Amino acid sequence: MSEITLINGTVLTPDGAVSADVVIDGDTVAAVGSDGERRGEVLDCAGAYVGPGFVDVHVHFREPGLEWKEDIASGSAAAAAGGFTAVVTMPNTDPAIDSGHLARYILDRGREVGFVEVVPAGAITLGRAGSALAHLDELWNAGVRIFSDDGDAVADAGLLRMAMEYLADRGGVIAEHAEDAGLTRDGHMHEGSVSSRLGMGGMPALAEETIVARDLRLVELTGCRYHVQHVSTAGTVELVRRAKAAGMPVTAEATPHHLTLDHRAVESMDPAYKMYPPLRTPDDLEAVREALRDGVIDLVATDHAPHAAHEKDVPFEHAPRGIIGLETAAALVAPLLDTQTLFDRLSVAPARLAGLERHGWWIEPGAPANLVVFDPDTSWTVQRFRSKSENSPYLGSELTGAVRYTIFEGAVTHR
Amino acid sequence: MKHFLSTETISKPDLESLLDLGDRFVEVLARPIPKVPALRGKTVAMLFFEPSTRTRMSFERAAKALSADTMSFSPGTSSLSKGESLKDTALTIKAMGADALVVRHKATGTPWRVADWTGLPVLNAGDGAHQHPTQALLDSLTIRRHFGTLDGLRIAIVGDIRHSRVARSDIWAFTTLGADVTLVAPRTLLPVDLEGWPVKTVDTIDDVLDGDVIYLLRIQTERGGASVLPSLAEYVERFGMTNERFDRLPEDSIVMHPGPMNRGVEISAAVADHPRALVEEQVANGVAVRMAVLLRLLGEEDVDV
Amino acid sequence: MPRVMDAGDVARALRRMAHEIVERNKGGDVVLVGIQTRGVPLAERLARLIGEIEGRDVPVGALDIGLYRDDLAAHPMKELAETTLPVDVGGRVVVLVDDVLYTGRTIRAALDALTDFGRPAAVQLAVLVDRGHRQLPIRPDFVGKNLPTAAHERVRVSVSEIDGTDEVAIEDAT
Structure with a gap:
């Protein structure tokens, strides 16, 4: 060796x-x-x-099906360049990762590439279509521990309840992309002063908060572990704070962009600033920062979302959402936190959430x-x-x- | 002036100078031969990705009255429907020899993108619910020709402000020129957040009937009206310019509308035909201000390039 | 900056030109059209002088030729001045009035502009100064002063209505 x-x-x-x-x-x-x-x-x-390698519980490596944007090899290389040693890939590929053989494909490809540990999150609903449960049993048996329909919320509360009931006993985690489809219809950016000025359809903060509030009631009911993806509003921070104070099994993540940019950036109408959840107000940004410092938000996740140049080189409203994040994450977050906290939020906490036993260790023999x-x-x-x-x-x-x-x-x- | 995209940042002197030029073109358009050779040899391309007859014809008339050639693009029959990107469409039209582009698109910001891609002077003919700056120019010119100035005038803009690029353009132009602007709309038709807007708001048209200008916006009845309003009848009752309301207006006030009008909805038929409804003047002045902008964009060497 | 005409010279030249215009047109129905900017006050003065001689009002108009120039790009148009023609020019004798005749291009543009308003019976040209260097086959009918110049020189005409004083001076533009 x-x-x-x-x-x-x-x-x-x-x-x-x-x-x-x-x-x-x-x-x-x-x-x-x-x-x-x-x-x-x-x-x-x-x-x-010299610290524990970073862990990102929220990346899109686009394989299978969307390899012109990214694949497991290029995504792994980007992760390594950003200081990451493990990532959790989101299941919104084509096909969606909703059954065991697909999860095993991701694990196998990740090992073949060998730059970082690549672990898939599984879809909650079949094909991420929101109408029937995915093969949670197969996914679990393949090693999947985080379940998400990321890109969309699970709109059907009955379905989500069932998934939570199924996963609660096993210790699986439901990770929610909190975005109410009705409240965000025709929306492309945060609903507020900038969207009003631009005449652009808005996505109000409460589109995120109503889903989180609903989900927290289901967590109370089922006892399932619940993770709020990309927290972007002060209201969500408050919901998570109260849930944690009540002893609920809740965790939350924030992205480097929601920690550094606000909706005024969209005044440029540059699709580089288009992502869901959208960039929010300066007050929201400050609340998310503070929550990351005090631990209400447990960890940083990048929501690394690659899109090809030609896909983004269109008017803002036509552009796909999302930005890449792996290679800039540490530099963006480091100035906001003391060293110990930085490595906790970027390594120890996410490794714990994802059950990655070989990551997130402080350095010792x-x-x-x-x-x-x-x-x-x-x-x-x-x-x-x-x-x-x-x-x-x-x-x-x-x-x-x-x-x-x-x-x-x-x-x-x-x- | 390299582009003409928005009224949000244009200065009062620049605005006034464009209106002065607009006045000159009103005179040119009244000549026996309403055409001048100023832009001979220039080609203006109309990129109307959103269907429009009125605005496109107005721009074509303006370009031709300046002796420019025009090319027109209609999305239904173009290679856009074959999957060509917006960027390639814009670059293709540039390669055909366009000197300036007039762009309308339902997506906010498209004219800015087209300007980046092509480097050509771009004139925004309407992007989403964002801006339609030549409409603001023609409205300002119409008001100025009637009252002599906008300074101190009380102007009410009535209707679907939330989805209106006309309102978003007029508000900045009118207030820059010194007018007081009040928005009149039900809450569902007001922008969600008016922070930084130099306007007041009221929620019935009866509160502004002592003003100088009542500017009525079009209600989108083709969307059924129902998506933004529970009932058209209620809208007429609270926001429509009825004959009875028109009678209560001051003698020297005017009524404006960007067209096309829904007679019997936002404006009664009798008001629409009244001499103090300046709808046709607005349309006529539209050609003049578009000539002014085209001349500014194409008739000068741009020192900023 | 040598002054070549003072206020008295300008007044005398205009009076002589007024007589020549009357003489040429034998009391016919003329309209004077000044070319913006300094041709306009000169046209107004000539009209007044002709009116005094003839004992009647002589119509006078103003023409901005900015939109008819063949060199828009080289001479960016900041503002457009007014064009006003008080009577139909069709069938009348139009006397174009300008301060300086140089290359002839301004007059070419003015002729184009005038043609768009109608078909005059005849167009004549009156200029306060003819400085030579023509680039087009255009010659004046009435001249206040012939002023041989070099190409690098500039002729500056001041009129009291605009500049507060009447004079003609030559500047070296190099």
Whole structure:
């Protein structure tokens, strides 16, 4: 097995940050200390943190069926470049991941590519069509732990109740894309002052909040684990805060874009700013930031949503929604959080949610060798992506905070 | 001036200078030969991705009165229906030798995108419910020719503000020129958030009958009206310009409408035909202001390029 | 910047031109049309002078030729001045009035513009200054002063209605 020694870094251990070398032997951290011998390849980590590899519980790798946007190979490469060692892919592919053999296909392709651990989320309803339950049994047996119709909410509360009842005992997680179809009909952006000025159809904040409020009642009823995807409004934050205070098994994620941009960006009518949920008001942004700091929002997920250039090079209302996020996530979030919290929200918490046992470990001997070396002070200009797509509003921006190395199961996957 | 896309940011001097030019073209259009050679050799392409007869004809008349050639594009018979992208359509028309593009599309912001793609001067002839800036120019010119100025005038815009690019264009032009603008609409037809809009709102037309200009918007009856209103009858009762209401208006006030009118709905037939309803002047002035904008876009070297 | 005509010279030239116009047209029905901008006050003065000689009102109009120029791109049009023709020009003798005759292109544009208003019986041209360098086969009928110039020079005509004073000066534009 290969050996690597990471020197001069600040190492994030279970007991906090220490200056130490980290020795990796095969797929395991062998030693953390300042007086050990250097073994194998030596990587300089001066000025950088050595921490648990990032985990993204919300990515779209578009395979099978939409490979012109992204595939598992290009998506995995983008993830590694962003410091990630594990991802959970959303099931809105073609076909949707609604049965066991499809889930196993994703797992197999992920292993073949071998840059990050790729785990599929399964659809809640057959074909994500919202009318009958997906093959939850097959999906569970294939290893799926997170279930979502991401892209749409499950509109039928009876169906969602059934899925929750089925998954509650097993410990599965329902992850909801909270968006009421009626309230968002003809909507393309946040309903507010900017949409009013542009005359564009709006998606009100309460389209998200009514679904979350409904779902929380179902969680009370069923006891199922429930995860709110891409929280974007202050109202949702408040709902999650109260649910957690009441001891409900609820978690929530926020995206880097909802933590850094607001709906005024859409004044440009540039499709790079089109995503669902839409960019909200500055007050919403502030509430989401605060919730991420205080833990009401457990984790950061990118909702990495690649689209080919020609698909986005159309009027705003015609453009598909979503932006890529894996390669800019850490730099965007790092300035908002202290180091310990940053690695919790980007690694420990998402690994726990997804049940990824080999990820989200603070660095100590015996820990799996899934690491990232992140330099918070280096600035870089967003120019090229490992992703097949470049639909990012941050293209051309200068960001501070760079991933120096990503190590997946003992192998350097990004440098 | 490189493009003419929106009234939101145009300055008062620029607006006034376009109206002055519009006045000149009103005179040109009254000549025995209402045509001048100013844009001879230039080609203006009409890209009306949304069906429109009135506005397209007005632009064509304006271009031709300036001796420009015109090309027209209609989405029903084009390769758009064969899957050609909007971008390729725009670039194709540029390659055919268009010097300026007049763009209408139901999606907000399309004229801005077309401007980016082609680099040609673009004139926004209506994008979604967002902007229709030449309508604001022709409305402003019509009011100015009637009253001499917009400064201090009280103008009420009545109807479906929420879905109206005419309202979104007029509001900025009228207020920039010094008018007080009041929006009159039921809540379902007002924009959700009016933060930053220089307007007042009231919810019945009876509250604005002492104003100088009553501007009636078209109610989209072809959508049944029902999607935005529970009942057309109730709308007429609260927002329609009936004969009785018209009689209560000041003697020197005027009524305007962007057309096409729904007689008997937002405007009674008798009011529509009254000399103080300036609907036909609006249409005539539309040609003049579109000539003004075309001349500004094509008759000058753009120093900003 | 040598001054070549002062207020008195301008007044005398206009008076002489008025007499010549009357003489040529033998009391016929003329209309004076000034070319915007400085041709307009000159046309008004000539009309007044002719009126005094003839003892009747002489109609006078203004013509903006901006829309008829063949060099729009090179001379961006910031504003368009008024065009007013008080009478139908069809069948009448029109005397075009301008301050300076140079290449002849302005007059070419003015003739085009005038033609769009009707078919005059004849068009004559009156200019305060003819500075030469014609680029088109156009010649004036009535001239206030022939002024040989070099191409790099510029002739600046001031009229009191616009500039507060009457004079003609030559500037070196290089």
